[in-house]
């Protein structure tokens with residue numbers, strides 16, 4: 016007998032907004048009653064959440080260094096265990112998604128969840144306007160909608176995904192997280208004190224709400240403050256970092272396509 020699913024609960028983290036856009040398109044394809052938890056801001060993460068019966072969890076997260084962001088992992092580990100279907104997604108900046116999708120799959124399985132469909136989508140890179148420029152674009156959004164539709168078909172049956180296809184692209188143990196970078200975004204004189212950055216920071220890293228004063232220990236270098244500053248007053252990184260990013264961008268100008276995994 017197939018599953019009886021009527022509710023689509025999306026959980027996503029999206030400091031620069033690309034993951035959020037993918038989730039919207041996938042949800043359109045899934046075409047179920049939507050429930051949404053945007054975990055980007057601490058106020059939502061701090062509340063925690065209760066899960067319903069008869070729901071599919073749509074989990075979508077950006078790739079950080081070929082892995083899941085650490086704070087996302089910490090949040091997911093606290094979700095209740097139990098048998099429930101999941102649509103698992105990562106969004107990466109046109110470089111590589113590394114072990115992140117396998118890591119998400121493993122985390123779901125460890126909780127007793129069944130992954131019915133998985134995908135890696137491309138979004139404009141948080142640190143670049145060149146890598147994955149303008150993505151997701153309309154073609155990506157259509158692919159995401161079709162992926163949602165395919166996931167819906169899988170949900171109506173009993174099948175779920177194994178790790179076999181994912182292991183062709185990734186491996187355990189996962190690559191290690193790199194060492195913390197010893198800088199955080201800097202603010203130029205263009206700053207108009209509008210506080211957009213303070214409001215959008217996913218980790219409350221602005222000390223006393225001051226847009227020019229960032230706590231180095233808290234900042235996760237997600238680039239939300241850089242990408243959304245209306246005055247373009249924020250920038251990230253020293254000369255070495257900017258050179259590395261330019262080299263990375265030059266090596267990743269090709270268009271990577273979404274990768275879809277279905278049972």
Ligand SMILES: Cc1cc2nc3c(=O)[nH]c(=O)nc-3n(C[C@H](O)[C@H](O)[C@H](O)COP(=O)(O)O)c2cc1C
Pocket residue numbers: 028029030031032033034035076077078079080081082106107108109110111112113137138139140141142235236237238
């Ligand atoms: C700390 C950090 C590490 C990242 N690592 C990778 C990576 O390993 N591979 C990649 O292709 N993109 C990487 N990116 C880019 C993001 O995965 C990509 O831009 C994603 O679309 C951002 O999602 P968001 O717009 O929902 O925040 C990284 C971004 C950040 C901030």
